[in-house]
Amino acid sequence: MLHYGTLPPWRRYTGPTMVGRQKTLMIRTLLVAAAWLVIVPGPRQAADPLVPFHLTGRGNRSANQGGTALAARTRGRSDARVTVYEMSDFQCPYCREFALGTLPLLEREYVQAGKVRFVYINLPLSSVHRNAATAAEVAVCAARQERFWPMHDLLFRHQSQWSALASPRAYLLALGDSAGLDSARLTQCIASGAAAAEVQRDAERARRSGAISTPTFYIEGALLEGAAPIAVFRAVLDSIYQSKTATPPRPPRPR
Numbered sequence: 390m391l392h393y394g395t396l397p398p399w400r401r402y403t404g405p406t407m408v409g410r411q412k413t414l415m416i417r418t419l420l421v422a423a424a425w426l427v428i429v430p431g432p433r434q435a436a437d438p439l440v441p442f443h444l445t446g447r448g449n450r451s452a453n454q455g456g457t458a459l460a461a462r463t464r465g466r467s468d469a470r471v472t473v474y475e476m477s478d479f480q481c482p483y484c485r486e487f488a489l490g491t492l493p494l495l496e497r498e499y500v501q502a503g504k505v506r507f508v509y510i511n512l513p514l515s516s517v518h519r520n521a522a523t524a525a526e527v528a529v530c531a532a533r534q535e536r537f538w539p540m541h542d543l544l545f546r547h548q549s550q551w552s553a554l555a556s557p558r559a560y561l562l563a564l565g566d567s568a569g570l571d572s573a574r575l576t577q578c579i580a581s582g583a584a585a586a587e588v589q590r591d592a593e594r595a596r597r598s599g600a601i602s603t604p605t606f607y608i609e610g611a612l613l614e615g616a617a618p619i620a621v622f623r624a625v626l627d628s629i630y631q632s633k634t635a636t637p638p639r640p641p642r643p644r
Contacts, residue, residue, distance in 0.1 A: 459508070462532050465503070472608075475510065475605075477512060478511075479513070479548070480552045485548050488542070511595075512596075513525045523557055525588045526585050527562075529584040533584075
């Protein structure tokens with residue numbers, strides 16, 4: 390498996406001028422979004438591989454294996470009409486691009502508006518990112534202290550520092566201090582092996598959903614691969630949200 394290591398179509402500008410590039414971007418964005426929407430099925434069925442994540446909320450923490458509340462890795466209302474699962478690798482550069490660039494915009498426009506629920510699923514690509522699994526374990530332990538998102542942001546912001554280390558544990562523990570974690574609990578959590586098991590369960594579910602690269606987004610039964618620009622996410626999310634909230638047409642009056 391690989392991170393999204395090649396430039397996606399919407400990044401390959403060909404026009405000679407800025408206006409031409411903007412037009413190319415707009416056309417390609419719409420085509421990518423339209424092509425993705427064609428394969429979106431109807432409402433999710435129980436067989437969908439990520440449904441167990443979707444069904445777990447703050448009122449049912451015991452349903453999470455390993456005793457960890459998935460709610461700590463979730464942003465948004467539990468009754469949001471659309472759920473987005475990001476399958477991500479903390480050492481993936483394109484995941485970093487999404488986390489620090491696009492995600493804050495989605496948070497403001499869709500999550501805070503109550504339209505979208507966003508869930509983080511670990512998919513460390515250890516064959517190419519040797520420190521990704523360790524970072525994911527630290528993030529899972531941060532979730533157990535209700536500090537997943539601060540840790541998430543710090544891991545991506547400092548990715549270039551810890552990803553190059555032969556042994557990143559000390560650096561990651563120091564990031565835990567910056568995220569406001571109890572250092573003793575964090576150390577114990579990592580040593581117990583429970584976080585490693587949870588990361589593995591995440592990765593297995595992500596693969597069953599069809600994810601083979603990072604970042605990959607599972608949205609209402611279909612996959613969107615790569616760190617797509619915000620325009621693609623807007624087109625996809627707006628279309629799904631509108632279809633779910635549209636008022637059904639009134640039946641014709643009998644004559």
